[in-house]
Amino acid sequence: MSSPSKRKVSIKDVAATAGVSLQTVSRVVNGSEEVASATRERVQAAIDSLGYRRNELARNLIQGRSRTLGVVCAGQDYLGGRQLNSGITAEAEAFGYALLIREHQPDDPEPDDRFVQGLLDRQVEGILWMLAERHTAHEALIRRITETHGVPVVALVRSESVGVPFSAFDNFGAGVMATRHLIERGRRRIVHIAGPEHAWDAQERLRGWRHAMEEAGLPADDSHLVFGNWGPEGGEAGFLTLRERLGGFDAVFAGNDHTALGAMSAAHKLGLQIPGDVAFIGVDDVKGSGWYVPPLSTIRRNRVEMGRQAVRMLARLIEAGRAGQTLALPDYLCAPELILRESS
Amino acid sequence: MSSPSKRKVSIKDVAATAGVSLQTVSRVVNGSEEVASATRERVQAAIDSLGYRRNELARNLIQGRSRTLGVVCAGQDYLGGRQLNSGITAEAEAFGYALLIREHQPDDPEPDDRFVQGLLDRQVEGILWMLAERHTAHEALIRRITETHGVPVVALVRSESVGVPFSAFDNFGAGVMATRHLIERGRRRIVHIAGPEHAWDAQERLRGWRHAMEEAGLPADDSHLVFGNWGPEGGEAGFLTLRERLGGFDAVFAGNDHTALGAMSAAHKLGLQIPGDVAFIGVDDVKGSGWYVPPLSTIRRNRVEMGRQAVRMLARLIEAGRAGQTLALPDYLCAPELILRESS
DNA sequence: TGCGAAATTGAGAACGTTATCAACTGCTAA
DNA sequence: TTAGCAGTTGATAACGTTCTCAATTTCGCA
Numbered sequence: 001m002s003s004p005s006k007r008k009v010s011i012k013d014v015a016a017t018a019g020v021s022l023q024t025v026s027r028v029v030n031g032s033e034e035v036a037s038a039t040r041e042r043v044q045a046a047i048d049s050l051g052y053r054r055n056e057l058a059r060n061l062i063q064g065r066s067r068t069l070g071v072v073c074a075g076q077d078y079l080g081g082r083q084l085n086s087g088i089t090a091e092a093e094a095f096g097y098a099l100l101i102r103e104h105q106p107d108d109p110e111p112d113d114r115f116v117q118g119l120l121d122r123q124v125e126g127i128l129w130m131l132a133e134r135h136t137a138h139e140a141l142i143r144r145i146t147e148t149h150g151v152p153v154v155a156l157v158r159s160e161s162v163g164v165p166f167s168a169f170d171n172f173g174a175g176v177m178a179t180r181h182l183i184e185r186g187r188r189r190i191v192h193i194a195g196p197e198h199a200w201d202a203q204e205r206l207r208g209w210r211h212a213m214e215e216a217g218l219p220a221d222d223s224h225l226v227f228g229n230w231g232p233e234g235g236e237a238g239f240l241t242l243r244e245r246l247g248g249f250d251a252v253f254a255g256n257d258h259t260a261l262g263a264m265s266a267a268h269k270l271g272l273q274i275p276g277d278v279a280f281i282g283v284d285d286v287k288g289s290g291w292y293v294p295p296l297s298t299i300r301r302n303r304v305e306m307g308r309q310a311v312r313m314l315a316r317l318i319e320a321g322r323a324g325q326t327l328a329l330p331d332y333l334c335a336p337e338l339i340l341r342e343s344s
Numbered sequence: 345m346s347s348p349s350k351r352k353v354s355i356k357d358v359a360a361t362a363g364v365s366l367q368t369v370s371r372v373v374n375g376s377e378e379v380a381s382a383t384r385e386r387v388q389a390a391i392d393s394l395g396y397r398r399n400e401l402a403r404n405l406i407q408g409r410s411r412t413l414g415v416v417c418a419g420q421d422y423l424g425g426r427q428l429n430s431g432i433t434a435e436a437e438a439f440g441y442a443l444l445i446r447e448h449q450p451d452d453p454e455p456d457d458r459f460v461q462g463l464l465d466r467q468v469e470g471i472l473w474m475l476a477e478r479h480t481a482h483e484a485l486i487r488r489i490t491e492t493h494g495v496p497v498v499a500l501v502r503s504e505s506v507g508v509p510f511s512a513f514d515n516f517g518a519g520v521m522a523t524r525h526l527i528e529r530g531r532r533r534i535v536h537i538a539g540p541e542h543a544w545d546a547q548e549r550l551r552g553w554r555h556a557m558e559e560a561g562l563p564a565d566d567s568h569l570v571f572g573n574w575g576p577e578g579g580e581a582g583f584l585t586l587r588e589r590l591g592g593f594d595a596v597f598a599g600n601d602h603t604a605l606g607a608m609s610a611a612h613k614l615g616l617q618i619p620g621d622v623a624f625i626g627v628d629d630v631k632g633s634g635w636y637v638p639p640l641s642t643i644r645r646n647r648v649e650m651g652r653q654a655v656r657m658l659a660r661l662i663e664a665g666r667a668g669q670t671l672a673l674p675d676y677l678c679a680p681e682l683i684l685r686e687s688s
Numbered sequence: 689t690g691c692g693a694a695a696t697t698g699a700g701a702a703c704g705t706t707a708t709c710a711a712c713t714g715c716t717a718a
Numbered sequence: 719t720t721a722g723c724a725g726t727t728g729a730t731a732a733c734g735t736t737c738t739c740a741a742t743t744t745c746g747c748a
Contacts, residue, residue, distance in 0.1 A: 689748100690748090691746105693747105695742100697743090698742090699738105699739090702737075703734105705732100706731105706733090707732075708732095709729090709730090710729085711727080712726080712727075713724105714724090714726105715722100715724090
């Protein structure tokens with residue numbers, strides 16, 4: 001069978017077979033125009049018969065580009081870091097970039113230089129930053145990546161404070177949209193069970209809720225607010241806390257669908273009617289949310305498009321960097337989309 | 345500031361600064377013993393002051409190994425291909441492997457040679473196969489990868505027919521476990537809403553259900569069975585079909601949690617009590633399933649461990665291949681775990 | 689017939705690293 | 719004294735490709 005010493009066929013083998021120089025083979029492989037058609041055919045025949053394929057590693061080395069993007073995302077975390085959405089992969093593929101993944105596990109230490117060193121050592125041309133927490137340590141790290149190493153970074157979560165362009169969901173707008181919807185439905189005492197306090201997205205959605213409430217002259221003080229953890233547990237606990245604190249309310253804007261799920265479960269246990277006694281709305285349009293009891297109204301975010309845009313931005317930054325320019329890129333803000341179901 | 349022509353510092357710069365040869369620098373970088381400690385310190389000082397980092401691409405090229413694994417997974421698909429679980433990333437990292445992702449989108453054409461060519465061109469040392477469908481085209485493709493290209497493949501879904509070791513969930517065992525549990529609870533007319541007919545996992549779970557039913561002398565013919573699509577829609581439709589066909593039954597074993605969710609929703613609409621009139625059990629322990637109405641009993645699969653094992657197997661195969669040996673690796677079968685909640 | 693331009697081809701260096709082997713130092717044992 | 723050996727160090731080739739530039743051939747046209 002195939003002997004263990006079966007060496008890969010290289011451009012040299014093709015050149016020898018076709019009786020031309022390495023350079024000519026290279027030209028044929030890269031579709032250069034300046035090869036006589038007779039020669040081209042001869043070389044192509046050699047390529048086909050030997051089954052030659054270009055070694056991208058060697059090519060990348062000499063061209064000084066890795067055609068690789070680094071992706072820094074959260075591991076177990078809810079926040080969708082894991083949902084390396086197909087927008088990213090599809091767009092990266094279209095640009096000819098491979099993806100190198102670096103996951104940050106919840107119990108890992110705070111990301112430092114070592115955390116991204118592996119990506120830089122493999123010469124990634126750009127980095128997609130998908131960690132949502134807003135630690136100042138991240139900002140310093142990202143700045144070092146862009147300035148010291150000259151590798152552009154695009155954030156897939158909003159992070160204005162760092163001087164990095166981002167592709168993000170309009171969390172503020174989502175908060176406004178969800179809250180206004182509840183108000184239009186005639187609800188007046190609308191509470192908010194937010195995400196964790198340190199999460200940027202959570203803060204923004206909260207701000208949106210508050211904005212819409214105040215705009216309508218409704219109360220949005222801290223007593224109508226409780227922080228959760230993006231999970232059903234937080235939703236359930238938050239709902240009970242608010243009931244105890246306020247006595248009653250007629251609508252819940254949950255920071256996300258899982259939070260809403262937990263909160264609705266608590267409402268069921270208390271014998272409340274949904275949406276009769278309390279209306280619910282979440283954010284995410286998570287799989288299954290259309291089949292909760294009752295089906296949950298929610299705000300959808302188009303993750304695919306966010307991913308697409310982020311990669312596109314990164315590609316432009318890389319291109320500009322290679323041309324020696326600095327580029328001020330406009331951020332991309334993904335518009336929220338209201339999904340109306342029976343819970344509101 | 346940093347001039348645009350700022351070249352990366354290479355081993356040459358370090359050698360020049362420290363006044364030694366390239367080779368000596370290389371030795372220090374790689375922690376070789378045979379360097380005098382005085383020299384080592386001098387070189388290390390140069391490395392630190394210049395901020396030198398080894399270019400992994402160049403290293404990989406000359407060593408003929410890419411330290412990269414390819415991951416072939418499903419894009420949008422439910423089946424968990426997306427859930428590039430942290431077991432894989434963590435274990436790959438531990439072995440010093442980077443991951444190159446190749447997603448197969450639902451609307452892509454069937455994977456052929458071109459589909460994996462990008463991975464092979466980048467010289468991946470092994471491939472993790474995470475596509476669940478059992479098309480014979482896959483088998484031929486996988487065989488070509490291993491035999492023609494000499495790149496080992498480990499499947500993260502069961503696929504005995506291909507001569508490739510796998511790390512998989514014991515879907516058959518899960519089916520048996522779920523069904524036996526319902527039987528122990530006194531249920532007798534147990535129907536099964538399976539996954540899509542062409543999915544291997546679905547077939548195996550179905551086989552488990554049938555085995556447990558027949559073992560207990562209960563009916564498990566095709567009238568008690570309907571195929572879904574892994575989603576709530578399929579669950580709802582399947583439930584209604586079975587009701588119409590059989591009149592009644594007292595338990596549902598759903599192919600997965602989302603299917604169960606849809607089926608429970610249908611039961612609610614018909615005014616049935618859960619678990620009073622009908623008991624439900626799913627498979628997956630999907631996020632949120634503990635907060636469905638009522639909380640769903642299910643079978644959990646330890647994805648992290650499956651991922652770990654797969655990478656470990658792949659690493660061993662690669663190691664063996666480099667040593668010129670062929671290795672017959674035992675498969676890894678992940679044991680199902682029963683999660684008891686209120687739906688059964 | 690000759691000349692310049694265009695088309696075609698190739699030789700050699702380069703990318704940044706490691707592999708291979710030779711060479712140089714001291715030091716010990718005979 | 720000298721051979722031998724361990725400990726260090728470096729010169730050179732190699733990995734598989736592309737880049738740069740020069741060389742050769744062909745062609746059109748005066």
